[in-house]
Every structure is written in structure tokens, then in C-alpha cells.
Amino acid sequence: MTLAPDLPVLAATDAATYAEWFACLAEPTRVRLLHTVATAPGGVTVGELTEALGISQSTCSHHVRKLADVGFVRLRREKTATIVTINAACCTGFPQAADAVMGLLAPRPCCPSDLPADVTVRAMTDEDWDDVLRIYGEGIDTGIATFDTTVPSRDTLDAQWLPGHRWVALLDGEVVGWTAAAPVSTKDHYAGVAETSVYVDARHRGRGVGKALLHKQVTAADRDGLWALQTTVFTENRPGIALHHSAGYRTVGVRERIAERDGTWHDTVLLERRTERS
Incomplete structure (x- = not known):
């Protein structure tokens, strides 16, 4: 039976x-x-x-x-x-x-499962910047990853990102993806709220690199007392939305025609993840 x-x-x-x-x-x-x-x-x-x-x-x-x-x-x-x-x-x-x-109030997972065995995630170092910026550029090229049209400078990103929440994914010793978190505000009462980003090498998308990165991202955030993570994803980027749902993010809403890129207005989905304690 x-x-x-x-x-x-x-x-x-x-x-x-x-x-x-x-x-x-x-x-x-x-x-x-x-x-x-x-x-x-x-x-x-x-x-x-x-x-x-x-x-x-x-x-x-x-x-x-x-x-x-x-x-x-x-x-x-x-x-x-x-x-x-x-x-x-x-x-x-x-x-x-x-x-x-629609299942949006159902218990959400802690973090992604079925992680690829051959992908490892470690803290980002200064030696990783070239790969991180390269992969950022590949995300820009998709047209549905960011409203940026040029890769931000290393100094700009270094100033934005939280030092303890920058991670890279490795496959056969090569950096194939990254994730980072940035504070949403300088005000003390928002100290536990961060905006997250995740990018995967164009050659290795769809094989679990993003899952491995988000697993590290959310478990580290829970460990360090970040009680809310938020991110925005283009509505066209269905795999990105599904990836974040697998990490315990929920859809908060759709921001219609929120910004323009290359002459086209886009909607984005606002997603949020809360720790069990918040």
C-alpha cells in the first residue's frame, strides 16, 4: 500500500x-x-x-x-x-x-534542502572581489536581476555590505556565486534588518549553487541576530522567487512599475524572511 x-x-x-x-x-x-x-x-x-x-x-x-x-x-x-x-x-x-x-501562511522552511554535495560556501575574502564583480556583471546582463546597468565599484559594495555576511560558493575551487547582506538603515531600531542579494555564475545556474548560498545566508543571519531579511526580485525572475521561498522568505507584495531600466518599467516582488524569535 x-x-x-x-x-x-x-x-x-x-x-x-x-x-x-x-x-x-x-x-x-x-x-x-x-x-x-x-x-x-x-x-x-x-x-x-x-x-x-x-x-x-x-x-x-x-x-x-x-x-x-x-x-x-x-x-x-x-x-x-x-x-x-x-x-x-x-x-x-x-x-x-x-x-x-494560497499557502502563504503555511509553516515556511528554515532554509533550502537538497544542497549540492560538490558546492562549498565560505566567507568572502579580498581575493574574491574580481570573481564577485564578474558574476555581478553576468547578473546585470540578464536584464532581470537588478536595475543596475553597470557593475558598482568594489569600494561602493565594500561600504554597503555587512562584513560578517558576505559569502562565496566554490565549485572545483572556483568562485561560482556570492551572496551578501546590507543594512537597510543606520537607525538603531533597524539594526537587525538587512537587504540581501544573491548572484550565480551564468555557467552554473540551475544546479543548486543558489540554494547553497541561501542556506549559509539565512543560517548565519539567524545565528547573528538579524531578525529580518528582505529582498526584491523582478516578477519575471520566477526561479529567483522560488529560491527565496525555499529559504523561508514570504512574498510581501508586488511593487508595480517601481523603476525603469533600458526604457522598460518593471514590477518587483518584495520578499521577507523573519527568524522564529521575531
């Missing part, structure tokens, strides 16, 4: 609740109505909703009641008018439901 894999399964009660929420919004007028209420400070009357959406009062009242039954909106009477306000709890609860269904 073949045993079923130990896969995460959403609790039946949660699934039923979320299905009810999603079903309630499976009606375009209701979605428009909810949006109008959510963007109206202090609430809005049913009469005002009727006029704004261009629907009859009976239709508006019907949809308002459906939204209230699920808990998306609250109703209160003021003289002869019914005031509709957003239920503040749904502003966080509903997005969290979507995250739960």
Missing part, C-alpha cells in the same frame, strides 16, 4: 468560512458596493450607494444585507437612514484568508 504524502491541509472549518466569503463576492455589483463602502470614511447611506452605483434601492438593500450577513459591512440606523460602514476586521481577515488558501 502506498502511503499518502504528508501534505498540509487547510482545516475544514476554515475552508467553509473562506468559501462563504468568496461566494459572497462572486457578484460584481456586490464587489463594487463593498469597494464604495470601504473607501467612504465614516460610512455611507443606502440611498447614497443606490445613486453612486446606479441601481435600484431594493437591489442595493439586497446586496448590502448579503454583505452584512457575512460580516463584510456593519449597519446602523440614524433616524430614517441606514448607514453602512466597513467592518475593519475584514480589511485584514479577508486578505489573510486568501493568503491561507
